[in-house]
Amino acid sequence: MMKTLTILTFLAAFPAGMALADDDDCFVPMADWQPREAVAALAAKNGWSVRRIKIDDGCYEIDGRDAAGRRIEVTVQPATLQVLQIEYEDHEEDGIRKGGKVKSHD
Template identity: 70%
Template sequence: MTKTLTMLAVLILLPAGAALAGDDCFVPMSLWQPRAAVIALAAQNHWTLRRIKIDDGCYQIDGTDAQGRRIEVTLHPATLQVTRIEYEDHDDADND
């Protein structure tokens, strides 16, 4: 009986643990938007692309925004919704 209850508890908690995994995108490849759609989205947002890659099952864009700031954008592969955008600000300029 305790074995059954333990296994039941594990099965119940397993999906909760997957939900806590963060911003990983768990979507079957058959539901992904094509790479051309990612490029079109970048153009609509005036992003200049350096690279498109897949990271943790999500599309990830490295490039620059309309103001020339370096950005890293994470997109949900099925909806192309922006799940995270990071600005890579580097204060390398001298303030003389």
């Protein structure tokens, strides 16, 4: 019983969003989002070929290849189209491993 009260007290002290928030999440109302066409234009401007544009954790995510042909996963803020993270996926004999992550906080 004491353990349950302790957990409930902890949860009451922090709003649910704060307890589960992730730095890579985007919290933007859908009304403020740029259209997918704008995300595709951003990719073209950077020389990226797009395999798929999806939504993940409230952010746009571009799966594709960079100008050098490397597989990339790019996280984009949906209202400003700021690139939040670029993840390079390197191939190895045992499968795909996540390569150099680049985070931008401009």
